[in-house]
Amino acid sequence: MNNCDEILELISLQLDEALEAADANRLTLHLTHCPDCALAFSELQAVDALFHRAPMKYAPSGFTTRVVDAAFADALRYNLRLGVVGLMVGTLVISVILIMGQASLVWTVLSILFAPGFLSSGSLWMGEFWQALMIGGRVSLSVLDILRGLLLGPLLVPSVLSLLCGAFVTVLIQRKDQQTLTMT
Amino acid sequence: MISVDQEKAWVQGALAGDRTAFTSLVEAYKNPVYNLCYRMLGTSTEAEDAAQEIFVKIYRRLHTYDPDRKLSSWVLSVASHHCIDRLRRRRLQTVDIEEMPEWQPLVSDRPQPERQLLDSEQEARVQQLLEYLEPGYRVPLIMHYWNDLSYQEICEATGLSLSAVKSRLHRARLKLAELMRAHAPDLIPLMAQAKEKVEA
Numbered sequence: 242m243n244n245c246d247e248i249l250e251l252i253s254l255q256l257d258e259a260l261e262a263a264d265a266n267r268l269t270l271h272l273t274h275c276p277d278c279a280l281a282f283s284e285l286q287a288v289d290a291l292f293h294r295a296p297m298k299y300a301p302s303g304f305t306t307r308v309v310d311a312a313f314a315d316a317l318r319y320n321l322r323l324g325v326v327g328l329m330v331g332t333l334v335i336s337v338i339l340i341m342g343q344a345s346l347v348w349t350v351l352s353i354l355f356a357p358g359f360l361s362s363g364s365l366w367m368g369e370f371w372q373a374l375m376i377g378g379r380v381s382l383s384v385l386d387i388l389r390g391l392l393l394g395p396l397l398v399p400s401v402l403s404l405l406c407g408a409f410v411t412v413l414i415q416r417k418d419q420q421t422l423t424m425t
Numbered sequence: 426m427i428s429v430d431q432e433k434a435w436v437q438g439a440l441a442g443d444r445t446a447f448t449s450l451v452e453a454y455k456n457p458v459y460n461l462c463y464r465m466l467g468t469s470t471e472a473e474d475a476a477q478e479i480f481v482k483i484y485r486r487l488h489t490y491d492p493d494r495k496l497s498s499w500v501l502s503v504a505s506h507h508c509i510d511r512l513r514r515r516r517l518q519t520v521d522i523e524e525m526p527e528w529q530p531l532v533s534d535r536p537q538p539e540r541q542l543l544d545s546e547q548e549a550r551v552q553q554l555l556e557y558l559e560p561g562y563r564v565p566l567i568m569h570y571w572n573d574l575s576y577q578e579i580c581e582a583t584g585l586s587l588s589a590v591k592s593r594l595h596r597a598r599l600k601l602a603e604l605m606r607a608h609a610p611d612l613i614p615l616m617a618q619a620k621e622k623v624e625a
Contacts, residue, residue, distance in 0.1 A: 257576070291605075295570070298463040299460075307477065308451050311477055319485065
């Protein structure tokens with residue numbers, strides 16, 4: 242960095258009143274014999290004065306009320322969205338549990354109908370159901386039977402409906418958000 | 426002057442869902458935030474939209490605010506990042522330097538309405554000059570001139586080092602001086618007088 246570059250930096254500090262006394266003296270001395278830096282000093286002073294004079298822009302009237310309304314509405318939407326997501330996750334977990342239970346029940350019924358001998362092993366609980374699935378090829382239980390049981394299962398229908406309702410509400414909220422953003 | 430305790434009370438109140446507390450916070454910072462948005466984005470419509478989004482963001486993220494930090498620095502930090510993001514999204518087209526309109530010299534003895542017109546022209550030119558600067562240089566300049574922040578406060582609000590803040594302010598001024606020298610040498614009588622003095 243040559244001497245004049247260093248002096249230019251000192252000028253900026255001088256304009257911000259952040260120059261130490263020794264550097265201030267060095268600057269003054271340099272400006273008296275360097276016309277280029279003296280001109281630069283005037284120009285930077287002019288920039289400084291122009292920007293110091295530029296007025297502050299004030300927020301329009303009613304701004305605070307609009308902002309506070311928007312912030313609280315956003316928080317409400319955010320909490321609602323969280324609630325919906327929580328509901329969906331909860332529903333999903335319950336659905337899985339129900340599906341497993343339902344499949345166990347269906348399998349038990351099927352085993353009574355098609356392999357009554359298997360009932361003697363007492364297969365009413367889920368652990369045994371899965372155990373039976375592991376050896377599914379050897380018992381009279383097919384995947385199709387399980388699927389049929391699941392689709393027709395009276396407990397599954399409300400679970401799926403809950404999921405669809407959750408998804409629908411989420412889409413509605415997102416659309417509303419987009420409209421609000423467009424309006425603002 | 427807003428006390429630290431006052432600010433803490435607003436933050437705690439707002440976190441608890443107190444509308445009045447958040448209203449006070451917005452009321453205290455709406456003008457610095459709006460001005461920063463206007464100077465960064467260039468239009469009042471966009472500035473209002475951005476300022477509103479910033480306060481919504483502030484309310485949503487209030488739980489992440491570190492009470493050891495100055496609230497004004499945090500608010501301006503959120504605001505400046507938001508504006509830079511907006512500019513990035515907008516992919517601002519830099520105005521061609523040749524398209525700058527001719528600048529009329531200022532004459533102090535003009536009648537008042539004309540004087541006001543010149544003031545508004547000067548204001549427009551300040552905004553135009555700002556738009557030539559990279560957003561990273563514009564932010565410290567705005568915080569320095571309009572928000573009266575010290576170097577240290579600008580560091581806190583921008584996350585820049587002290588030397589980076591000094592350097593950006595300096596380079597921004599040099600760039601502005603260069604633009605004014607080339608396109609509006611008589612923008613300020615002081616500049617013209619200085620030039621004449623040096624030439625003489």
